[in-house]
Amino acid sequence: MTDENKLAVSVDVEDWYHVPAVTGSSFSEYSDVHEFFNKWDKEYDYLTKPTHRTLDLFEELGIKATFFVVADVIDNYPGLVEEIANRGHEIGCHGLHHECAIDPDTKEPRFTKEEYRDQISIAKQKLEDATGEDVIGFRAPNAYVSGWVLDIIEDLGFKYDSSVARNSLYNKTDQSLDCIETEPYTPKSGSLDPGGNRELVEFPWPYFDSIIGKVPTAGGH
Numbered sequence: 001m002t003d004e005n006k007l008a009v010s011v012d013v014e015d016w017y018h019v020p021a022v023t024g025s026s027f028s029e030y031s032d033v034h035e036f037f038n039k040w041d042k043e044y045d046y047l048t049k050p051t052h053r054t055l056d057l058f059e060e061l062g063i064k065a066t067f068f069v070v071a072d073v074i075d076n077y078p079g080l081v082e083e084i085a086n087r088g089h090e091i092g093c094h095g096l097h098h099e100c101a102i103d104p105d106t107k108e109p110r111f112t113k114e115e116y117r118d119q120i121s122i123a124k125q126k127l128e129d130a131t132g133e134d135v136i137g138f139r140a141p142n143a144y145v146s147g148w149v150l151d152i153i154e155d156l157g158f159k160y161d162s163s164v165a166r167n168s169l170y171n172k173t174d175q176s177l178d179c180i181e182t183e184p185y186t187p188k189s190g191s192l193d194p195g196g197n198r199e200l201v202e203f204p205w206p207y208f209d210s211i212i213g214k215v216p217t218a219g220g221h
């Protein structure tokens with residue numbers, strides 16, 4: 001690998017019941033993960049084995065990545081987050097229970113700013129307690145992000161966000177993303193638009209311009 005050919009790799013660490021159809025959104029089957037665990041009496045862990053396979057593959061390829069972890073993984077999969085960190089990867093924050101910040105349909109906030117701030121503050125602290133490292137990166141659950149979310153995470157001490165996905169089949173934010181390219185940028189205060197002068201940096205998800213539109217070169221949520 002040369003300096004001109006570097007690859008940035010990130011992984012979201014969450015299980016199947018964190019997807020919005022199951023928990024964490026306005027159209028979820030269960031109101032939240034607590035209700036899911038109260039009612040679900042079958043096997044739920046489809047995360048541990050794939051995470052181990054991913055860690056082994058990265059080791060084989062010599063890749064160090066950022067793992068954006070849903071903080072309740074710490075409670076439900078003891079030792080897993082610690083293992084990711086011990087194997088040399090960066091731990092980022094992917095919410096407390098993978099709750100969407102804004103409603104997927106209306107794009108309105110699903111929480112007050114104070115409620116959302118409290119969730120993310122608890123998540124950050126849990127991840128830092130588990131790993132003994134500062135957590136400076138954030139990825140919004142399901143990429144439902146907004147300018148006010150960036151304001152909150154900056155205030156909580158995050159140094160970067162990686163949630164803006166202009167390549168999505170549909171826009172998951174509450175504003176136009178027309179002015180957003182693929183390079184890292186500084187968002188304006190209260191906005192996802194470039195041109196700010198604060199410390200928080202946004203790493204938007206990559207896309208490739210083609211004649212059929214903006215083709216995603218990254219996936220997940």
Ligand SMILES: [Zn+2]
Nearest residue numbers: 012141142221
């Ligand atoms: Zn996710």
